Amino acid sequence: MDLQTIAEMEGTVAEKCMELAEILELTEPVSEEVLYAAIYDSNYARNLLNCRKQPVFLQHLLANPPAVPAEKKVEKLDASSQVALVQKMGEALWNWGKVGFTRVDDETNQKRLAACMSCPNLSDPPEALIYKMAAVAASNKQICTECGCLISRKTRLPSESCPSPHPTEPDVTRWGDPIH
Ligand code: SF4
16 A cells, blocks of 8 residues: 555545554654554554653664554555554554543643744645645644644643743743743
8 A cells, every 4th residue: 555545545544643643742744654663563552652752762662563464454545444544553552552642631722722823933734744644634734843743632632742832921931831
């Protein structure tokens, strides 16, 4: 399955790559290989979750997903295979993801989003990244040019911070958090 096909699937494999990234508190979608490996190899999925807070180990795992037999991959996501994929995600990963999966509260998210929406560093994504964002609604595709992150994901993750100082308050970021 090529990237173009993934992009045209409107929120199936591509969406799951984004959702898994959210669970792992990443702002970029995981690769298709990582997604399939996490679905079909419970040890690998468990290791990903266990290493969420350890960037070096997590990056190593993300760069080295175990191979998944070709016959296990969903080549064409018709309605029934989509259901099967989502069910498999639920069995293998989703319930674990709920455990300890944290997002900031709505108030914090809205405050962050408001700051981003009025920030000069907000930009449309480069052409090269658009294929990765097939699962993201058009209005949510904007990125921060300071860090390259997808804003609609970044603002929801507790581990994220704004990389830019506030224009009138040098001690805090544009999100209003103290600069250490
Ligand atoms: S994260 Fe900060 S620098 Fe980036 S767009 Fe949002 S407010 Fe601007």
